[in-house]
Amino acid sequence: MVPVSETREAIAGAKRLVVKVGSSALTTAGDGLDTARLDALVDALAARVAAGTQLVLVSSGAIGAGLAPLSLGKRPKELATQQAAASVGQLALAHAYVESFGRYSLTVGQVLLTSDDVVRRAHYRNAERTFSTLLELGAVPVVNENDTVATEEIRFGDNDRLATLVAHLIGAEGLVLLSDVDALYDGDPRSGGTRRIHEVTHGSELDGLSVGMSSSGLGTGGMMSKVAAATTAAAAGIPVLIAAAAQAPTALGDAGTGTAFKPAGTRLSARRFWLGYAAGARGRLQLDDGAVTAVVRRRRSLLPAGITGVDGDFQAGDVVDLVDPGQHVVARGVVAYDVTELPGMIGRSTPDLPPEQRREVVHADDLVPLGKR
Numbered sequence: 487m488v489p490v491s492e493t494r495e496a497i498a499g500a501k502r503l504v505v506k507v508g509s510s511a512l513t514t515a516g517d518g519l520d521t522a523r524l525d526a527l528v529d530a531l532a533a534r535v536a537a538g539t540q541l542v543l544v545s546s547g548a549i550g551a552g553l554a555p556l557s558l559g560k561r562p563k564e565l566a567t568q569q570a571a572a573s574v575g576q577l578a579l580a581h582a583y584v585e586s587f588g589r590y591s592l593t594v595g596q597v598l599l600t601s602d603d604v605v606r607r608a609h610y611r612n613a614e615r616t617f618s619t620l621l622e623l624g625a626v627p628v629v630n631e632n633d634t635v636a637t638e639e640i641r642f643g644d645n646d647r648l649a650t651l652v653a654h655l656i657g658a659e660g661l662v663l664l665s666d667v668d669a670l671y672d673g674d675p676r677s678g679g680t681r682r683i684h685e686v687t688h689g690s691e692l693d694g695l696s697v698g699m700s701s702s703g704l705g706t707g708g709m710m711s712k713v714a715a716a717t718t719a720a721a722a723g724i725p726v727l728i729a730a731a732a733q734a735p736t737a738l739g740d741a742g743t744g745t746a747f748k749p750a751g752t753r754l755s756a757r758r759f760w761l762g763y764a765a766g767a768r769g770r771l772q773l774d775d776g777a778v779t780a781v782v783r784r785r786r787s788l789l790p791a792g793i794t795g796v797d798g799d800f801q802a803g804d805v806v807d808l809v810d811p812g813q814h815v816v817a818r819g820v821v822a823y824d825v826t827e828l829p830g831m832i833g834r835s836t837p838d839l840p841p842e843q844r845r846e847v848v849h850a851d852d853l854v855p856l857g858k859r
């Protein structure tokens with residue numbers, strides 16, 4: 487019997503919930519999609535919807551579901567073959583969800599995202615509207631990464647992280663990560679002698695933790711990506727539960743199973759969350775000490791005069807890291823110029839620049855100091 491905690495109560499009572507299910511819980515290497523397991527999961531999801539929760543499902547499994555139809559024995563390493571498998575498997579997956587939720591007269595809507603859809607703020611807002619509208623219309627959004635078009639550079643590659651981003655995007659009151667393992671352990675449970683972690687409240691429970699990769703060979707990030715996603719979501723104010731898909735009725739019922747992550751007291755604003763945690767930066771701006779003080783302590787915009795160097799391959803509107811003279815990333819922001827424009831401008835004071843180059847390089851509203859999230 488798992489003791490009740492505020493975190494578990496919050497997940498059990500969440501009016502908006504994101505549930506993520508991993509490949510290992512839905513597919514088997516030789517046979518592809520396991521519809522019996524998918525149906526059992528949908529039974530628990532539908533019960534939660536019937537209880538009045540607005541639910542978004544982030545489902546992995548496209549690549550796993552595409553292996554058998556393409557006579558591929560195991561998960562391919564090469565991107566093009568993964569994408570071919572995802573192309574075949576995503577259709578099978580979507581079809582299975584339509585059928586399965588249909589047993590409860592529930593309508594599903596497919597949302598395939600690339601990291602660009604959350605990295606660019608206009609796209610982020612667009613995605614937000616799509617989710618809200620689907621939920622208002624009573625549909626269950628089923629989300630996956632748009633694997634068939636995502637190139638190596640722009641891939642999330644990891645649906646645990648995607649689920650965290652979606653949870654924040656839709657203002658979820660809880661995030662449930664369902665896998666093939668019943669909880670987080672202090673070491674890979676396959677090695678034996680490991681202890682189950684019941685609740686992560688301060689983060690100190692994670693000290694010395696040993697997390698390994700996927701055991702099924704179907705999942706991507708293993709427990710490591712789940713812990714990273716859960717920690718990020720909890721730091722942003724969202725309660726998280728890591729549990730086994732086989733225990734979905736309990737996980738989505740009273741949340742009395744798995745490992746719970748206590749949320750931070752304050753919820754991060756959408757903009758700060760987006761900037762701080764969305765896809766990796768496309769480049770770096772080197773700052774001098776004065777610029778570091780202005781940007782980090784005084785929350786000012788970054789001007790060309792305080793920049794000493796530029797690297798990366800970015801365009802106006804991309805996210806870049808701001809780096810201090812000791813090479814520490816001190817902030818992250820949306821850059822207002824292409825990388826090709828900056829070398830002629832940096833180090834120069836604004837009045838010396840032509841009028842079209844007098845706007846800030848990173849506006850204060852588009853800038854998040856790191857370490858003070």
Ligand SMILES: Nc1ncnc2c1ncn2[C@@H]1O[C@H](COP(=O)(O)OP(=O)(O)O)[C@@H](O)[C@H]1O
Binds near residue numbers: 670699703704709
């Ligand atoms: N410390 C740990 N606690 C729990 N599971 C762990 C740990 N380290 C490694 N794992 C492994 O991580 C696997 C879950 O990750 P993964 O297969 O990627 O799942 P999914 O496909 O659901 O994303 C488990 O099957 C387990 O063997």
Ligand SMILES: N[C@@H](CCC(=O)OP(=O)(O)O)C(=O)O
Binds near residue numbers: 550572643
């Ligand atoms: N988008 C990929 C899954 C990527 C992923 O993160 O997988 P998993 O670790 O099983 O959640 C797919 O549908 O196969």
